Amino acid sequence: DGGITQSPKYLFRKEGQNVTLSCEQNLNHDAMYWYRQDPGQGLRLIYYSQIVNDFQKGDIAEGYSVSREKKESFPLTVTSAQKNPTAFYLCASSAVVSNQPQHFGDGTRLSIL
């Protein structure tokens, strides 16, 4: 089955630590996205990538970093500079055409110890 796999499902971070969230897709999509979901705030875009080795900042990129070395993979690193990292993180992918819907993974819930 084609889809998006996010891991881990739950992640705990100590203060001052960087953590990396994994996102893999086998839908052959060129575009991939990272969103952060907070209660009452909907989904906010962190970073997106339309092609390998290229990515753009979204609305709330500060304290996050990404890489896109392979078409299938778009890992997100939450750095120690992100002061409020506790949230639900969603990865998505789509074809590189604006009228194609995004497909979402099951998400990773990050908490601070």
Next chain:
Amino acid sequence: AQSVSQHNHHVILSEAASLELGCNYSYGGTVNLFWYVQYPGQHLQLLLKYFSGDPLVKGIKGFEAEFIKSKFSFNLRKPSVQWSDTAEYFCAVTANTGTASKLTFGTGTRLQVTL
């Protein structure tokens, strides 16, 4: 930049009641519009989408939405809700630029359907 407003944050309905969830967007150009649903414990799924043509679009599970360009609205409707429709609903918009671009989401509406 585009923005999306969902005015109903929490809606409680009895089974068989009719549903209408409001969605308004702001953007000066042509847009693509989406409704996504997130059932408890599940990933975000596409309910329906509008790109062009008939402004009344039908989606899965009996949902429909009407694009009213003059009102910048894309309200979601269902004539008779079921308990299984309990979920969070998100309206989203992206500029119709021909290439993948940022999806802007509303803050979501939590629908609770009671038996």
